[in-house]
Amino acid sequence: MTELVGFAGQIGPEHISQVVEKGFKSIINNRPDFEGGSNQPTSAAIEQAASAAGLSYVFQPVVSGQITEQDVHDFAEHYNQLSKPILMFCRTGNRCSNLYQLAKQMDLLDDE
Numbered sequence: 001m002t003e004l005v006g007f008a009g010q011i012g013p014e015h016i017s018q019v020v021e022k023g024f025k026s027i028i029n030n031r032p033d034f035e036g037g038s039n040q041p042t043s044a045a046i047e048q049a050a051s052a053a054g055l056s057y058v059f060q061p062v063v064s065g066q067i068t069e070q071d072v073h074d075f076a077e078h079y080n081q082l083s084k085p086i087l088m089f090c091r092t093g094n095r096c097s098n099l100y101q102l103a104k105q106m107d108l109l110d111d112e
Helices: 013-021 043-052 069-081 094-105
Strands: 005-008 026-029 056-059 086-089
Touching: 005 094, 013 043, 026 043, 026 069, 043 056, 069 094, 086 094
Parallel strands: 005 086, 026 056, 026 086
Antiparallel strands: none
16 A cells, blocks of 8 residues: 555445545556355446546456556556546455556556
């Protein structure tokens, strides 16, 4: 976690007000829909709540344990374009952190 990015486990539409209260301007969802079963909130539902609250939202599903170089480049492109700070989430926050660290190591992040 830095001043520009935070990592979290699964969030739902009901958490968007807390995301706004914490000062985040954008959300990146790295968890594929239904990865956790039918009880997992869909990206569309979270995006609708985020948009209604004035947040930018990106759905970039990444399979846990299978992050590709293309995933890292795609993430870096989103990161560089989105308003900061950004909240990234997946099941536990680990794959988000891994994406961020890989992009940082590859020197792909504009303001790092």
